[in-house]
Amino acid sequence: MTSLLEVDSLEMAFSTDAGDIKCLDRVSLHVNQGEILCIVGESGSGKSVTLLSVMGLLGENGKITGGKVVFDGQELLGLPEKEFDRIRGSKMTMIFQDAMASLNPLFTIGNQIMEAMRIHLDLDRKAARERALLLLDKVGLPDPSSIMNKYPHTLSGGMRQRAMIAMALACNPKLLIADEPTTALDVTIQAQIMELLRNLRDELHMSIILITHDMGLVAEMADRVMVMYAGQIVEEAGVLDLFKKPGHPYTQALLKSIPSIRDKEERELLTIDGTVPEHYGEITGCRFANRCPHAIDGCEQEQRLVEIEGNHGTRCWRRSDIRERMTQVSGGN
Ligand SMILES: Nc1ncnc2c1ncn2[C@@H]1O[C@H](COP(=O)(O)OP(=O)(O)OP(=O)(O)O)[C@@H](O)[C@H]1O
Ligand code: SF4
Ligand SMILES: [Mg+2]
Known part of the structure; x- marks a missing residue:
């Protein structure tokens, strides 16, 4: 193999x-x-x-x-x-111990996930948003549409880690x-x-x-x-x-x-x-x-x-x- x-x-x-x-x-x-x-x-x-x-x-x-x-x-x-x-x-993506250091504190979770998709997958804003919602749901975050608008520091450590995994999965x-x-x-x-x-x-x-x-x-x-x-x-x-x-x-x-x-x-x-x-x-x-x-x-x-x-x-x-x-x-x- x-x-x-x-x-x-x-x-x-x-x-x-x-x-x-x-x-x-x-x-x-x-x-x-x-x-x-x-x-x-x-x-x-x-x-x-x-x-x-x-x-x-x-x-x-x-x-x-x-x-x-x-x-x-x-x-x-x-x-x-x-x-x-x-x-x-x-x-090929990487996630780290400290999600706070990997997520940008100045941008919402939604923006950060969509950014990766727009660069690598060439998706328009609407399609990127739909996929981001799907991924946040997949990683077990409750109420994905409200998470999209949140800044990293407002989430608990476990939720931030899930958000970072969602970001890592953005481009399959x-x-x-x-x-x-x-x-x-x-x-x-x-x-x-x-x-x-x-x-x-x-x-x-x-x-x-x-x-x-x-x-x-x-x-x-x-x-x-x-x-x-x-x-x-x-x-x-x-x-x-x-x-x-x-x-x-x-x-x-x-x-x-x-x-x-x-x-x-x-x-x-x-x-x-x-x-x-x-x-x-x-x-x-x-x-x-x-x-x-x-x-x-x-x-x-x-x-x-x-x-x-x-x-x-x-x-x-x-x-x-x-x-x-x-x-x-x-x-x-
Ligand atoms: N930027 C750097 N400059 C010089 N030495 C470094 C640098 N980064 C790591 N090292 C050295 O490389 C070696 C391996 O470090 P590494 O971070 O890969 O260890 P690790 O197995 O991941 O440890 P940990 O479980 O603490 O994360 C260590 O001796 C470390 O001091
Ligand atoms: S020091 Fe221990 S681990 Fe290293 S070669 Fe000798 S027996 Fe093996
Ligand atoms: Mg290490």
Whole structure:
């Protein structure tokens, strides 16, 4: 199957006063039509930068230094800005954690949704208004015609997020990239927004990339998962495989830090000591080594993402020993 989005060996760096800081190391990923791919990892692991690179939205100091990004059969890197603009905001759109920062406070919700359609779909005002009303209804906002006339700051956080999703859907995107879209919302609203995204995927057969640091959300939403650490993909698997047979110590640690309703009272939730290293682009060996309980001599060698079984890859040369040992300790469960 040809993927809707194929990212191959993407590398990027930020220019700073102290010189270039390498940020992404040969990141490869793909998303199929109608699929939900979750990208998970701690703060600073490179999740946002990966997708901002794909969208051509890196700030002035960010530059792509290698790789390919093919979307819907078209190479995006090196595309003239005008052509990129035509794709961004229509076929491929992005929503963020902070809807307030993405919506313009000076324009009504209706104007902002219609503007995108008038630019990309060439609709007249009447047709754009009709479609905007439909979309506001689709994302579950009550009384769409009154929402059309409201300014962003007059809506609650959950309503603003829905309005931003309506705006992202304005031009029938094939791919929606959602960067921690519900982190700022309470759990009930988060569950509603996630249900909305799943329904939209089913109904519109849209592909979704969901960036999150929440493994619970991954379990609920993902078809496939990529785990990022320090600018590299360290594990990639279908969601069931990832939860049942995590191959990388970092993924294992992330999974041990999720609470479950079935937890016995005495179960200790583990946290991962330390943080993602700074200037990780300079580390030649395993980037997780200084936090990994399984590190041994040899881990300072460069790690490659290796397939351990069909469509399940991990970047840890000790994966088989670790899995064997874990099975013995847990009695095979
Ligand atoms: N404009 C910038 N200039 C310099 N470095 C940057 C810039 N933006 C991001 N970085 C660095 O790039 C790395 C990856 O950042 P990124 O924002 O992608 O992390 P993330 O995984 O999305 O984290 P979070 O979960 O906190 O959103 C971090 O080390 C960050 O400090
Ligand atoms: S390569 Fe070594 S340090 Fe890195 S995750 Fe594997 S065991 Fe841990
Ligand atoms: Mg981020």
